[in-house]
Amino acid sequence: MAKNNQPLSPHLSIYKWQITNTLSILHRFSGVLLFLAAIDFSIWLASIAMGENSYAVISGLSSNWLALVFWVAVSFSFFYHSLNGLRHLAWDFGKGFETHQVNYSGLIVVFLTLLLTSSFWFFLLTKYSF
Amino acid sequence: MNIVNRFLNLLCLSGFEHARDHWRSQRETAVILFILTFWFLYQLLFVLNSLDFIEVQTWATDPLNALIIVLTSLYMIYHAELGVQVIIEDYVSEKRSQLNLLYILRFFRICVVVTTLISMFFLVYEN
Numbered sequence: 001m002a003k004n005n006q007p008l009s010p011h012l013s014i015y016k017w018q019i020t021n022t023l024s025i026l027h028r029f030s031g032v033l034l035f036l037a038a039i040d041f042s043i044w045l046a047s048i049a050m051g052e053n054s055y056a057v058i059s060g061l062s063s064n065w066l067a068l069v070f071w072v073a074v075s076f077s078f079f080y081h082s083l084n085g086l087r088h089l090a091w092d093f094g095k096g097f098e099t100h101q102v103n104y105s106g107l108i109v110v111f112l113t114l115l116l117t118s119s120f121w122f123f124l125l126t127k128y129s130f
Numbered sequence: 131m132n133i134v135n136r137f138l139n140l141l142c143l144s145g146f147e148h149a150r151d152h153w154r155s156q157r158e159t160a161v162i163l164f165i166l167t168f169w170f171l172y173q174l175l176f177v178l179n180s181l182d183f184i185e186v187q188t189w190a191t192d193p194l195n196a197l198i199i200v201l202t203s204l205y206m207i208y209h210a211e212l213g214v215q216v217i218i219e220d221y222v223s224e225k226r227s228q229l230n231l232l233y234i235l236r237f238f239r240i241c242v243v244v245t246t247l248i249s250m251f252f253l254v255y256e257n
């Protein structure tokens with residue numbers, strides 16, 4: 001018996017995985033990760049305001065491999081969420097709803113995300129020495 | 131939704147928005163953030179020469195930079211709250227725990243807003 005009227009769809013156990021629903025849930029995951037990054041951004045700002053020692057502590061926390069994994073994930077999420085957000089904005093204007101269009105725009109977003117994330121890290125690592 | 135309301139929303143000085151305003155705010159903040167975050171990316175890649183303390187402090191203390199940094203941080207956490215709110219409302223069906231989670235979310239956002247404003251105020255004021 002259903003306790004409430006919340007919609008249950010999609011029924012994940014029998015749902016066929018496609019590029020559209022994969023990218024849709026990835027939009028949410030990347031959004032949550034960027035939420036954490038936004039909190040971290042304010043901590044970083046506070047560390048700058050509090051002076052050199054606190055800045056060194058916060059920078060030190062970000063210099064191990066676990067933090068690097070986090071920042072690679074954040075940068076990927078950032079580019080993905082930005083590009084997929086453009087897709088969402090197009091949908092809000094009623095454009096691009098045909099099946100071949102959502103599949104095609106989804107593939108473009110994935111391709112551009114990988115391209116931008118890798119070139120971002122290439123530029124970053126050649127510019128700064130960590 | 132006039133300009134004063136939007137300003138209050140940005141500073142987290144108003145309650146949770148009506149679904150209609152929520153929808154519109156989410157899209158407005160998205161477009162604004164698209165510009166602000168790519169500005170930040172540009173600064174990181176092409177303006178800053180290192181991430182040393184003095185360099186970063188000088189950069190963040192510049193009044194125009196400071197203003198854009200404050201706006202970026204406030205809009206990021208605003209947009210994030212709107213988004214995570216939808217996720218909570220979608221996946222937590224029990225009304226009581228849904229509301230509790232929304233208050234926890236709001237608490238995080240208030241912390242970020244206060245931290246950002248105080249930090250940037252002292253950063254610009256003291257330098």
